[in-house]
Amino acid sequence: MAAVAAIETDGLVKRFGETLAVDDLSMRVEQGAVRGLLGRNGAGKTTVFRILFGLLRPESGSVRLFGRDAKPDDVLVRDGIAGFVEEPRFYPYLSARRNLELLGQLDGDHRHDAGDLLELVGLGTHVGQKVGNFSTGMRQRLGLAASLLRRPRLLLLDEPTIGLDPASAATVRALIRQLADHGVTVFLSSHNMSEVDELCDTVVIVDRGRVVWDGTLERLRHEAPAPAYTLVTTDDGRAFELGRERARLDVTFADRGRRLTVRADDAARNDYVVALGRAGIAVQLLEPVAAPLEALFEQLTGGEPTSAER
Amino acid sequence: MSVLAPPEPIAVERIRRDLPGTATVLRVELAKLREQLAMRVLLAVCVLAPLGFATVMRIQGAVPADTLFGRWAKTTGFASPLTVLGFAGSWGFPLLAGIVAGDMFSSEDRYGTWKTLLTRSCSRGVVFAGKGLAACVCAIVGVCVLALSGLVSSVLLVDTDPLVGLSGQLVSPGRAVALVLSSWAYSLLPVLSFVALGLMLSVVTRSGIAGVLGPPVVALVMQLLTLLGPGEIVRAVLPTTPFDGWHGLFVEPVHARPVFQGAETSIVYTGVFLAVAWHVFSRRAIAGSEAVPHRRRQVQLRTAIGATAVVVLLAAGSGWGPTDITAKRLERTITPTFERLVVLQYRWRTDRDPGNATLHAITTCRRGGGSRPARGAGDDWTCVVKLVSPELTAKSMTLDLTVRPNGCYTAQAPPSIIGPLVLRDARGKAFVNPLFAFDGCFGTT
Numbered sequence: 126m127a128a129v130a131a132i133e134t135d136g137l138v139k140r141f142g143e144t145l146a147v148d149d150l151s152m153r154v155e156q157g158a159v160r161g162l163l164g165r166n167g168a169g170k171t172t173v174f175r176i177l178f179g180l181l182r183p184e185s186g187s188v189r190l191f192g193r194d195a196k197p198d199d200v201l202v203r204d205g206i207a208g209f210v211e212e213p214r215f216y217p218y219l220s221a222r223r224n225l226e227l228l229g230q231l232d233g234d235h236r237h238d239a240g241d242l243l244e245l246v247g248l249g250t251h252v253g254q255k256v257g258n259f260s261t262g263m264r265q266r267l268g269l270a271a272s273l274l275r276r277p278r279l280l281l282l283d284e285p286t287i288g289l290d291p292a293s294a295a296t297v298r299a300l301i302r303q304l305a306d307h308g309v310t311v312f313l314s315s316h317n318m319s320e321v322d323e324l325c326d327t328v329v330i331v332d333r334g335r336v337v338w339d340g341t342l343e344r345l346r347h348e349a350p351a352p353a354y355t356l357v358t359t360d361d362g363r364a365f366e367l368g369r370e371r372a373r374l375d376v377t378f379a380d381r382g383r384r385l386t387v388r389a390d391d392a393a394r395n396d397y398v399v400a401l402g403r404a405g406i407a408v409q410l411l412e413p414v415a416a417p418l419e420a421l422f423e424q425l426t427g428g429e430p431t432s433a434e435r
Numbered sequence: 436m437s438v439l440a441p442p443e444p445i446a447v448e449r450i451r452r453d454l455p456g457t458a459t460v461l462r463v464e465l466a467k468l469r470e471q472l473a474m475r476v477l478l479a480v481c482v483l484a485p486l487g488f489a490t491v492m493r494i495q496g497a498v499p500a501d502t503l504f505g506r507w508a509k510t511t512g513f514a515s516p517l518t519v520l521g522f523a524g525s526w527g528f529p530l531l532a533g534i535v536a537g538d539m540f541s542s543e544d545r546y547g548t549w550k551t552l553l554t555r556s557c558s559r560g561v562v563f564a565g566k567g568l569a570a571c572v573c574a575i576v577g578v579c580v581l582a583l584s585g586l587v588s589s590v591l592l593v594d595t596d597p598l599v600g601l602s603g604q605l606v607s608p609g610r611a612v613a614l615v616l617s618s619w620a621y622s623l624l625p626v627l628s629f630v631a632l633g634l635m636l637s638v639v640t641r642s643g644i645a646g647v648l649g650p651p652v653v654a655l656v657m658q659l660l661t662l663l664g665p666g667e668i669v670r671a672v673l674p675t676t677p678f679d680g681w682h683g684l685f686v687e688p689v690h691a692r693p694v695f696q697g698a699e700t701s702i703v704y705t706g707v708f709l710a711v712a713w714h715v716f717s718r719r720a721i722a723g724s725e726a727v728p729h730r731r732r733q734v735q736l737r738t739a740i741g742a743t744a745v746v747v748l749l750a751a752g753s754g755w756g757p758t759d760i761t762a763k764r765l766e767r768t769i770t771p772t773f774e775r776l777v778v779l780q781y782r783w784r785t786d787r788d789p790g791n792a793t794l795h796a797i798t799t800c801r802r803g804g805g806s807r808p809a810r811g812a813g814d815d816w817t818c819v820v821k822l823v824s825p826e827l828t829a830k831s832m833t834l835d836l837t838v839r840p841n842g843c844y845t846a847q848a849p850p851s852i853i854g855p856l857v858l859r860d861a862r863g864k865a866f867v868n869p870l871f872a873f874d875g876c877f878g879t880t
Contacts, residue, residue: 141722172722175550175721175722178550178553178554179553179554180549180550180553180554180720180721180722181720181721181722182720198558198559198560200454200555200556200557200558201454203554203556204454204556207554208554209550209551209554210550210554211550212547213551214546214547214548214550214551215546215548215551216467216470216546216548217546218470218471218472219467219470223466223470227463227466227467228551228555230455230459230462230463231455231459231460231463231552231555231556231557232455232555232556233453233454233455233459233556271551275555275556
C-alpha cells in the first residue's frame, strides 16, 4: 500500500472573476520530501498555497493533508502544518517576541520559547524591537520562526528567501535543509532555480494554473536542454562557420550579429573552443546564458527565466 | 525540547483535541488592544472627561441647562453623571463603539495579518467570537469607567444632595446612586448594538475609517431622522432610540416600558449586525492583492447603496404612525410635575413642610398659539397652568415648552410669578429655583 502523502490535491480549480488561477491541479507531496513548486509570476503558486492553508475555498477539487480531507477552516486537520504565504505579516506595534508569544497562544501550546526561535533564525538581538521597524528580510526570518512555533511536520513556504541578502538566504536554506533532515516535509515555491536545485528532491512546475511538469530534479536535469553560452570572438563570422560544421553543437547569431549563442554540452563546447584557437580565432567572451534548469523552465512555461541569480 | 526535534510521524494519531477556544482569542485580542495607543487614549478620556466636566461645573457659574439634569449639575453630584450620559447617548457612545469595534477586523486587513492569524490553530468561528467579545469587553470597560469616574468625581466635587427627578419628585441620595448606576448599566445594551454595528462595518468594508466613523455617523443620521416627521413607527425602531430608555427610571411612577422596549430593540440590532458580519466573514476568501481590490470596490459600493436606500426609506417613513406627543399626554405629565415642584420650592424656601395644604393644578396645552395641531415635537408648545389652593389665591401662568422627539420637554415658567433662577431660603442660603425651568419626560415608546 502506498504511504500516505503529506499533501494530495485532486483536480483543484480556483477562479478570481474571469481569471482562472488554478486549473485542474493534481499533485502529491510525499512525507519527508522537500518539494518545489515552480512557475512564473501569476502561474497560480500562491493560490495553491492559500488553498492548502485553508484561506481560499477551491471551486472544485479536493485537498488531503496526511490522508485526511482538508476542508477550509478545518484547523484540526491543519494541526502541525505551518509556513507562510507571500511576505509574512505581523503586528507592527508589537515586538518580535510579543508577536510570537501571542501566536503561540493561538496555537494552543507553548512548547517552544520565542527567544530560542528568534535566536535560531538570527533575530536574537532584535527580540524586543517592534516589528514595524523590521526590514523585509527580518520579517521573512520572523515568519520562519512563527512557523517553527507550531512544531511543524509540514512546512508550506511561499518564496522563503525572497528579500533576503545572500548570507541570510543561505542561513534560511540551511535551516530548511536541517528541518527536512529531521523529517519535516517541506513544500516551497521559489523563483530561484539554484535554490530549488539545492533544496528540493522533486519539483512541480505550473503554468497558467496547470501542472506542466512533475518529477525529480534528477529527471529534470536529464531532460534539460544543453546549456547556452554567449560567445564573442575576434572573428564571429568564421567562428559561426566553424561551429556549423560540428556535431552536438548549435551556434546562432544573436544581438543583431554582435555575438554568437552556442548550445552544447561541456565536452562539445570545450572541443569547439580548442578548434577556434587552432583556427587563429581568439575567444574574447564565453559566458553562460542560462543554467539548464532555467532553460527547461523557460521552455515549459514559455516565459522569461526568473532566476534570482540573474 | 530542541526546536528541530523530529515531528511525530503518523498524522492521524497526532490530531489534537485541545485546540484554543474563544477565551484564548479574547485574551490575545485584549493583549493586542492594550498595546495600542488609541485604546490607552480612549481609556484616559473615559477617566478624565467626566472628571473634567465635574470640575468645570464646580468652578464655573453657568450650567448646561439645555441638557437633561444639567441645571442641577452644581446642586447635586448625581446630576453630572446623568448629563454626561445624555451627551454620551447622542454621539459619545456611538463613537466609543466605533473606536473599540470599527477597526477590530479591518486592522487585520491593513496589516495584512489575516493569513498569519487564520493559519494558526483557531477556526474562523473562534476568531470571530474572540474578536467580537474583545470589542464588547472594551466597550463595557469604557462605559463602566465613564460611569464610575462621573459619579465619584461629581459626588466628591459637588455634593450629595437629593436629586430632582423628571416628575418633580425628590430622589434620595441612596436611590439616586442606584438609579444613576442602573441608567448607565442599561445603556450598555444600546452601546453593544453599536459595537455590533462597528464590527459589521469593519468586516464588510474592511476599512478602519468606515468602521470607526460609521457608528457615530449612523447615530447622527438617526437623530436627524427623528426630527423629520412626528411618526412613532420609525422612531421606535431606530437603534438610537434605546439610548433614551433610562429617562423612564427617573419618572414617578417608574416608566419601565421604554427600558424593556429599548433592550429588545438593542438585542435585535445586535443580533442582526453580528449575523451579517459573520455571514460575510465566514465566507470571505483571504486572497492576495490581485483578487481584493475588484471585489472590495463592489462590496463598498453595495454597502453605500444599501445604506442610502435604508436612510431614504426611513426618511420617507418618518411621518408614519401616530405620535405619542399630544396635548393630552403633556397635560397629564406636567400637572403632577408642576404640583410637586411648587411644594418643593415651598419646602426649600421656607424650610417647612406644607403639611396638609392641598394644591391642585389644571393644565391646558396647545401648540403654535392654537394655530397648529396639538401634537408632535417642537419648541412652540405653551401650557397654561392654573394653580388652585385653599391657602393661596388662584394663580395662572403660561409655560413655554420645548418638546423633543424622545418625549422629554423643558418648561420655562414666567419669573414674574415663580421667582428668579436663584432663590434664598429662610437662612439666606441660595438654591436653584426648581420652577424657573424644569425638565420632564413621558414615554413615547
